[in-house]
Structures are given as structure tokens and as C-alpha cells.
Amino acid sequence: MIQPYTRITRETALNLKLIMTDVDGTLNNGGDQLSPAVANAMHNLKEHRITVGLVSGRTDPMLVAMAADLDIGGPLIAENGAVARMNYKSGLVDLGYSRQPAVEALDKLKSRYPGRITEREDNAERMIDIVCRAEGIAIEDLKKCVGEVQVLDSTYILHLMQKGIDKGKTLKRLLRLMDVPKMRPEEVLVVGDSMTDLSLFKLFTYSVLIPNTDLPEMDEKKLRKSARYISDHGAGDGFAEVVLHIINART
Numbered sequence: 001m002i003q004p005y006t007r008i009t010r011e012t013a014l015n016l017k018l019i020m021t022d023v024d025g026t027l028n029n030g031g032d033q034l035s036p037a038v039a040n041a042m043h044n045l046k047e048h049r050i051t052v053g054l055v056s057g058r059t060d061p062m063l064v065a066m067a068a069d070l071d072i073g074g075p076l077i078a079e080n081g082a083v084a085r086m087n088y089k090s091g092l093v094d095l096g097y098s099r100q101p102a103v104e105a106l107d108k109l110k111s112r113y114p115g116r117i118t119e120r121e122d123n124a125e126r127m128i129d130i131v132c133r134a135e136g137i138a139i140e141d142l143k144k145c146v147g148e149v150q151v152l153d154s155t156y157i158l159h160l161m162q163k164g165i166d167k168g169k170t171l172k173r174l175l176r177l178m179d180v181p182k183m184r185p186e187e188v189l190v191v192g193d194s195m196t197d198l199s200l201f202k203l204f205t206y207s208v209l210i211p212n213t214d215l216p217e218m219d220e221k222k223l224r225k226s227a228r229y230i231s232d233h234g235a236g237d238g239f240a241e242v243v244l245h246i247i248n249a250r251t
């Protein structure tokens with residue numbers, strides 16, 4: 001049963017070493033701007049030596065720019081788990097994924113729904129997943145059409161991606177690659193707002209759901225079932241209030 005974020009205990013807060021957060025719908029409502037409350041939360045976490053990383057459907061160059069701007073030193077996981085680096089200064093980790101299944105899925109959708117599938121410009125910068133809009137087509141119909149390829153709805157855009165890739169699995173892989181001392185999953189808090197974050201909620205003990213009013217009811221139910229905590233506020237302010245609670249619980 002999901003609990004209010006104020007139930008995060010002092011012990012959990014003290015053990016925390018890494019916060020991995022989604023971006024859109026979690027830190028902000030899209031775009032590049034972060035509110036002063038979020039910037040302040042990042043600053044407070046640094047003072048408490050809690051590392052922050054980003055785990056998002058955005059492209060790798062976008063996450064690198066955001067992490068450099070905030071000077072946050074944690075792992076960066078882009079394209080919903082398909083592309084990753086240990087921090088914004090290091091190179092890409094070879095995760096061994098392919099874009100070919102997504103390319104084939106997009107072709108299938110375009111021929112099944114002529115004129116109704118729109119690619120987004122940033123596909124040119126994407127390495128593994130493909131983003132598109134499918135006006136007026138139910139996600140279940142899209143899923144049937146593409147077969148083995150994942151169709152993920154971030155509430156901002158649809159992602160087509162090779163089966164078996166997700167944010168949670170990639171974060172687990174990165175934690176195993178970390179330098180000594182290794183990070184334990186119990187030392188990590190994951191934060192997100194949509195179905196693209198479900199794997200994080202399922203694989204990590206400590207998770208926070210940031211409420212998103214654009215979520216379909218079914219998705220919200222699934223997320224609430226898997227996440228441990230929920231914030232009061234939505235994107236940005238919700239993240240900031242959770243961080244403030246953690247900092248206060250530690251001191």
C-alpha cells in the first residue's frame with residue numbers, strides 16, 4: 001500500500017546515497033527549466049553527500065547538459081533505459097541494445113495507420129528508442145500492431161523500443177558497475193511519475209511516485225500498487241518536498 005512521503009523514516013534517510021529521478025512530470029512539466037525549489041533541493045542533496053542521477057526518456061545529450069548545468073554526479077540513463085553513462089563526465093556504457101526492432105515497429109505502424117503516426121524531431125539524436133505521436137489510436141491497438149516491441153506512454157510522447165529494455169534493469173546494471181564501495185539497492189531512492197518508471201518502482205525498495213494528472217486511471221492504479229511513497233504535490237514541488245523531508249529526517 002502506497003504511503004505519504006512523510007513516512008520515509010530517519011533510518012532510510014540516513015542510509016540514502018543516491019537519488020535517481022525521472023525528469024518530465026517529476027522535476028518539471030517539460031522544457032529545460034527547473035524551478036528554484038528543485039535547484040535548491042539539488043543543492044541541499046549535494047551538501048548532504050547524496051548523489052543525484054537522471055533516469056529519463058530524454059536523449060543522452062539532453063541529460064548530459066542538464067546534469068552539467070546542475071553539477072550532479074550520478075548516473076545518467078537516457079531513452080528509458082536504453083542508453084547510459086556513469087556520470088556526465090564519463091563515456092557511454094555499452095548496454096548492447098539495438099534500434100532495429102523499433103525501426104521495424106515504426107514502419108509497421110505507418111503502414112497500418114497511414115498519415116496518423118508522427119515522428120518527433122529528436123529521433124535524429126536517439127540511439128535506440130523512437131518517439132512518435134499516434135493521434136486518436138488506443139495504445140492497446142498500437143501494441144497489437146507492433147508485436148514484440150514495447151510501446152511506452154510517458155504522458156508526453158510514445159516510445160517504441162526493443163523488448164526487455166527498461167529503466168529499472170539498466171539502473172541495476174549500472175549499480176553493479178559502480179566503483180568501490182558498491183552501492184546497495186537499499187541505498188537508492190527512485191522517483192518518477194509515469195508508466196516508464198514502473199520498472200524502477202518494481203525493482204527498488206524505496207520509490208516515490210509524483211502524482212501526474214495526465215495519467216490514465218489504469219496506469220495510475222498500477223503505479224500506486226508498485227511505488228512505496230507518494231508526494232503531495234506534482235512535478236517539481238513534489239520532488240522538492242520529498243527532498244526537504246529527507247534532509248530534515250537526517251538532521
Ligand SMILES: [Mg+2]
Binds near residue numbers: 154
Ligand atoms: Mg516522467
